[in-house]
Amino acid sequence: MEVNKEPFQGTVIALKANYIIVKIKYNKSFLSKKNTTNTSQLVCTKRNRLAYKGYSISVGDIVSVEEIDWVNCRGVIDSVEPRKSYLNRPSVANFTDLFIVISLQEPVVDINQLSRFLIKAEEVSTHVYIILTKLDLVSESFVEEYNFRLTSWGYNTFPISIEIGDGIDQLLYKLRLAKLSVLCGPSGVGKSSLINYLIPDKSIPVGDLSKKLKRGKHTTRHVELFSLGQQSFIADTPGFNKPDFDIKPHSLGRLFPEIRCQLKNKKCKFRNCLHLDEPGCIISRNWERYDTYRNFVEEMINLH
Ligand SMILES: Nc1nc2c(ncn2[C@@H]2O[C@H](COP(=O)(O)OP(=O)(O)OP(=O)(O)O)[C@@H](O)[C@H]2O)c(=O)[nH]1
Ligand SMILES: [Mg+2]
Numbered sequence: 001m002e003v004n005k006e007p008f009q010g011t012v013i014a015l016k017a018n019y020i021i022v023k024i025k026y027n028k029s030f031l032s033k034k035n036t037t038n039t040s041q042l043v044c045t046k047r048n049r050l051a052y053k054g055y056s057i058s059v060g061d062i063v064s065v066e067e068i069d070w071v072n073c074r075g076v077i078d079s080v081e082p083r084k085s086y087l088n089r090p091s092v093a094n095f096t097d098l099f100i101v102i103s104l105q106e107p108v109v110d111i112n113q114l115s116r117f118l119i120k121a122e123e124v125s126t127h128v129y130i131i132l133t134k135l136d137l138v139s140e141s142f143v144e145e146y147n148f149r150l151t152s153w154g155y156n157t158f159p160i161s162i163e164i165g166d167g168i169d170q171l172l173y174k175l176r177l178a179k180l181s182v183l184c185g186p187s188g189v190g191k192s193s194l195i196n197y198l199i200p201d202k203s204i205p206v207g208d209l210s211k212k213l214k215r216g217k218h219t220t221r222h223v224e225l226f227s228l229g230q231q232s233f234i235a236d237t238p239g240f241n242k243p244d245f246d247i248k249p250h251s252l253g254r255l256f257p258e259i260r261c262q263l264k265n266k267k268c269k270f271r272n273c274l275h276l277d278e279p280g281c282i283i284s285r286n287w288e289r290y291d292t293y294r295n296f297v298e299e300m301i302n303l304h
């Protein structure tokens with residue numbers, strides 16, 4: 001048995017009950033091992049001292065793996081790199097882009113729910129996009145209406161259908177530019193189906209909608225990364241229907257592109273303006289999500 005002493009870097013792609021699946025980085029050191037192994041995926045445990053330090057390893061973490069047994073594809077995680085980004089629910093580290101996935105039909109778009117997902121995403125990333133799925137189930141004008149609405153909020157959207165293959169090329173182009181894209185959104189919108197479509201040799205379980213409620217059945221249970229070419233990962237995540245957040249009321253404004261845009265060249269009179277009814281507030285009330293913003297501020301005031 002050849003056990004490798006030198007460390008190799010890799011990315012955690014999944015967490016199982018007692019072990020951690022790591023994909024080793026494709027670099028010179030790895031290529032030198034190519035004749036010993038035909039996989040870059042290792043089943044790992046972690047050093048006890050990582051557990052003592054309270055390190056909880058997350059999918060997306062960059063780790064150093066030692067004592068690699070290339071024949072049996074095993075290794076031991078020795079250290080974890082500091083995270084460049086982190087989303088707590090679903091738990092993913094080091095993502096570069098967040099894609100909120102919602103379906104135009106089955107389940108129907110819930111605008112308030114979408115805004116909640118966006119707020120959570122805006123809190124941790126400056127690269128937030130919206131994927132609108134199942135466009136084959138609605139009329140062209142319906143797709144245009146939604147596209148127009150969400151663009152006016154300040155978001156780039158990707159309307160797609162895996163049934164008829166529409167919009168996939170543009171989305172794939174974008175995904176390949178990102179190091180780690182996360183798909184998050186409600187259950188049943190087609191996150192896992194999209195990954196199956198993009199990576200044909202994968203067959204991630206997908207679920208029908210519940211007949212009565214026309215909602216997803218929470219088919220995906222764990223976060224998992226999949227490789228899109230050699231440079232990019234895409235994360236499938238479990239859908240959930242009510243994203244919760246706990247944000248200081250004064251911080252909410254910067255999480256709405258509509259407010260950020262208005263504050264680019266002008267300032268409100270008071271630095272801590274909540275843009276509700278304060279004197280000297282320069283934020284217009286004439287945009288679609290102003291009431292959503294107001295409701296979120298009130299929700300956060302009640303929470304604190
Ligand atoms: N008509 C149509 N149905 C789709 C499309 N994409 C996905 N679906 C269907 O949507 C249902 C739910 O798909 P999943 O991929 O399991 O949804 P998910 O977002 O992964 O759901 P969770 O894992 O529960 O979070 C399945 O029945 C898919 O066949 C699409 O583009 N058009
Ligand atoms: Mg799924």
Ligand SMILES: [Zn+2]
Nearest residue numbers: 268273275281
């Ligand atoms: Zn203001």
